[in-house]
Amino acid sequence: MLQVAVLGATGSIGASALDVIARHPDRLRATVLAAGQNVDALVALCVQHRPRHAVIAAADGYIALKRGLANAGLDTVAHTGEDALDALVAGDTCDTVVAAIVGAAGLRSTLAAARTGKRLLLANKESLVLAGELLMRTAREAGATIVPVDSEHNAIFQCLPDSHAHAGLARLILTASGGPFRGRSRESLRDVTPEQAAAHPKWSMGLKISVDSATLMNKGLEVIEAHHLFDVGADRIDVLVHPQSLVHSLVEFVDGSTLAQLGLPDMRTALSVGFTWPERIASGVGGLDLLAQGGRLDFEAPDVGAFPCLRLAYDALRAGGTAPAVLNAANEVAVSAFLQRRMGFLAIPAVVEQTLSALPPVSAASLDVLGDADAQARRIAEQAVQHLVT
Template sequence: MNGEQRTVAVVGATGSIGASALDVIARHPARLRASVLAAGSNVAALLQLCAIHRPRHAVIASEAAYAALRDGLRDAGLDTQAHCGDAALEALVSGDECDTVVAAIVGAAGLPSTLAAARAGKRILLANKESLVLAGELLMAAAHAGGATIVPVDSEHNAIFQCLPDAHAHAGLKRIILTASGGPFRGRTRASLADVSVEQAVAHPKWSMGPKISVDSATLMNKGLEVIEAHHLFGVGRDRLDVLVHPQSLVHSLVEFVDGSTLAQLGLPDMRTALAVGLAWPERIASGVSGLDLIAQGGRLDFEPPDLDAFPCLRLAYAALDAGGTATAVLNAANEVAVSAFLQRRIGFLAIPALVEHTLAALPATPATSLAALYEADREARRIATVAIADKAIHA
């Protein structure tokens, strides 16, 4: 950073990752400034953040909420300019108002602004899975063409980023190993999972997350999506991407090299570490996260292979990665439909991978040549999965 103040657009500012990013930014007022804050529809929360962080610009996705944002900023006596809609956000993240973008909008809605930032050559702290799972080929091509730097914020990918700092490391890379907590059903057989409840599936043993990501952790689909992300982020083929179950969740990923060395990144599971890495890299700054006391954490680190029979979602993610093109978009869409149906108690837990497998078989992969092609694959996958649920065609 060399003493220069970095200007940061926090896209998805009112969510948990946005809050963590703003916490780190506020610790370094001379070096970091939140210049743009963007949110979906929560005007009250966005106004509160504007009062604290004083950005130059605030963007609300909902046009219906624009007047409330504009008037709220004026009534609070803030100089922050109000904007609304995707076009305004894309213009701000690709213009001179920021050099860094924290991309933390959930779902496919985050894709256009992330692509705009990539084309404009920004540093992107990527916390949006869909950008890579749905459109990884397009995003990485845009980043390469625009000269953008992508620093992943997921703890696993950020760990790999820290262990692969330069081209020399990549040249000697043998394989990448992502770690998984194993979720609430680690050690269970496939047969024993037939009757698990929604409450059991969302009860993660290590931390509290939203219901969707909690179920993805329970099925190991979350780790499958992360394998796909790692493929795009680090240009590594499926044959060099492995997963180990590590219940302590202190080793976030490992990188093995051809000389027999293996590097691992360890730390407490707090997103502020990864965000601080992204905001200051290659320098290190305080994140507010304490150091790791291995003795206090139990003094042991355990590892075991994932059970692909009990948790076939990980196998399906590998298969989609092998198929390429639109297959990963189909996988993601079918999984979202299946998890939603499970949370609504319309299907059982084991029907989630069954529905994903059914949808992948029904919708063969085609080249991912454009966002339009990927959105069409996403829509068709959701239709196929929804029909299968309605027709009770899935039996797990």
């Protein structure tokens, strides 16, 4: 019986993970559920899945969580804060961790899981973007297994099953849906709203990641992730826009072969792979009927003129050091400002580029260095936002 901690349980990936877990009560059990601020949603999940522990990040939600669990007649133990979460993730209450906390806030618990040799289903992009070298080194030294949950990286994971396949690797090709604004000119994006940017045509995701998909920053972050996960340089990682979102990634080999992983756009496939790989279990996702899906697969090059965030991510990866952390922090600030209607959609890459220019990269030698770069980038990005809106 796998004991699973689901971090970010109230989000879309958490919901998908819990759906897969519920389908296999003889093999999987959710023992730890963690959320950010939504106490009511967390209590409701505890009623359904009856974990041993529940963690709310916001300290002011602890009393409400404890009361809600008691009123529901549950013996689930309430906790709050990063220290409590790290201790649970590192302890014997779980052997598998779904890391789906959004943003830099998920880094500590992800490292805690890797440091103690857990199986880590990694959905928190920022852990790799901010501290990819540190996370991968930590996982190797502790014997942790990292299975990426992003559909693109999970596809590559399935296509590179062993070291022999990796030795013959020529390049990785990540696919992108193109988001809600595919095909539009840069000028036509000037007045788009947060609601339009969050209306992803294929995937059901949170607000922040949906906006990242609309700017193509999401794909840029995935390029950085792929570099760390599969030890491949930026020059051997390409992006293709594939609007059907059925081909999740392709892997090209030196002998001319190309392998692709296909499936319906549903995160439960990748999560089920993560739980029991190399064994496969039912995920609740149906098989792919290409004829029913329109009988065609289209591909096109990304438009980095209209969507410069993808180019900025490649620039940060090549610069190395703290540059990806600066990129990520500036983007989080910019997307938040856009969602708050403090600035326009086209200002997002402008804020990121200004921040990258203002903070030359230094060696990412420790979490302290990365934390300092993150904090500096946020201050500079916020100043850039203020300048843009005044």
